[in-house]
Amino acid sequence: MNAQIKGxxxxxxxxxxxxxxxxxxRWKEHGRNVEKLGDWVFEKLAPGAxxxxxxxxxLGYSIVIAGxxxxxxxxxxxxPLLALKGAGIELVIAESFSRIFFRNAVNLxxxxxxxxxxxxxxxxxxxxxxxxxAGTVKNLTKGTALNTKPLTDLALDILGAGSLVDYYKxxxxxxxxxxxxxx
Numbered sequence: 001m002n003a004q005i006k007g008x009x010x011x012x013x014x015x016x017x018x019x020x021x022x023x024x025x026r027w028k029e030h031g032r033n034v035e036k037l038g039d040w041v042f043e044k045l046a047p048g049a050x051x052x053x054x055x056x057x058x059l060g061y062s063i064v065i066a067g068x069x070x071x072x073x074x075x076x077x078x079x080p081l082l083a084l085k086g087a088g089i090e091l092v093i094a095e096s097f098s099r100i101f102f103r104n105a106v107n108l109x110x111x112x113x114x115x116x117x118x119x120x121x122x123x124x125x126x127x128x129x130x131x132x133x134a135g136t137v138k139n140l141t142k143g144t145a146l147n148t149k150p151l152t153d154l155a156l157d158i159l160g161a162g163s164l165v166d167y168y169k170x171x172x173x174x175x176x177x178x179x180x181x182x183x
Contacts, residue, residue, distance in 0.1 A: 003156055005091045005111060006129040006140075007062030009122055012045055016066055017073030018101070020045055021080035037079060038086020057087045063128050066094035067119045071101025081108045091130060093118050093137060106155050107164040113137070115148040132156060 012020070022040050030036035039053040049055035064070075064084070070092065071080065081104055084092065091111040095118055105112040113132055115121075122128060126141040135150035151159075161167035 003111065003132040003151075003159060004129065005063065005132070006127070007090060008060055009063040009065045009093075009124065009126050009128045010042070010046065010056075010059070010061040011065040011119070011122065011124045012042070012067070012070070013119075014067030014095075015069045015072055016045075018071055018077060018080040019073060021071070022083040026083075027077070027079040032078070032082060034082045034086040036086070037083035038088070041083045041087035041089070060088075062088055062090045063130070064089055064092040064094075065118055065122055065124075065128070066092060068095045070094035070097050071105075072098040074098075075100065078104060078108060081105055081110050085110055091132075093128070093130060095119055106158055109159055109161075109163040109166070111159055113148065113151065115146065117146065118148075121146050132159075 021042065022037060023043065026037065026040040038057055041056045043049050043056070046056045046059065074080065091113065092105065093113045093115050095116055096114055097112060102112055111132060113130060115137055118137065121137070121144065122139045126139050129138040129140055130136070132151045133156055135148045137146045137148065158164050158167045161170050
């Protein structure tokens with residue numbers, strides 16, 4: 001599978017925790033309601049978003065650029081991932097991810113791409129184009145490109161199906177589709 005995503009990016013720094021993505025109080029308030037959780041993404045990090053439902057979503061970002069250890073500080077909570085999806089985020093590119101966050105993102109169908117040096121490659125509001133299968137990131141605003149390791153075929157198959165559960169439903173009775181990316 002060849003996944004390409006293009007959009008406007010929002011940049012956060014190193015070690016952005018799951019609680020900076022969305023506060024735990026909002027998790028309790030909205031449960032697993034993706035749209036409601038999406039109303040409160042980066043409430044404390046995005047200028048003008050604090051205590052304003054949907055403020056981050058209204059800024060039109062679809063890609064998050066992050067430093068190292070993005071999504072740290074939590075266990076296997078799905079709320080931050082659901083919130084990012086609810087806010088319209090299609091892709092997170094980070095220098096590195098918390099291991100649990102990365103695995104949960106793939107399992108829940110949120111595209112993620114590790115990419116060293118991405119923090120110095122772009123700024124908030126730049127337009128980015130990423131080919132996850134080829135491992136290329138283009139900053140269309142600055143006219144520059146960066147190469148990184150592409151996602152595995154299995155990760156791309158899971159993401160392309162929408163989630164790990166959807167991937168399983170697709171292949172459970174058709175073993176010939178298992179690991180279809182390795183043709």
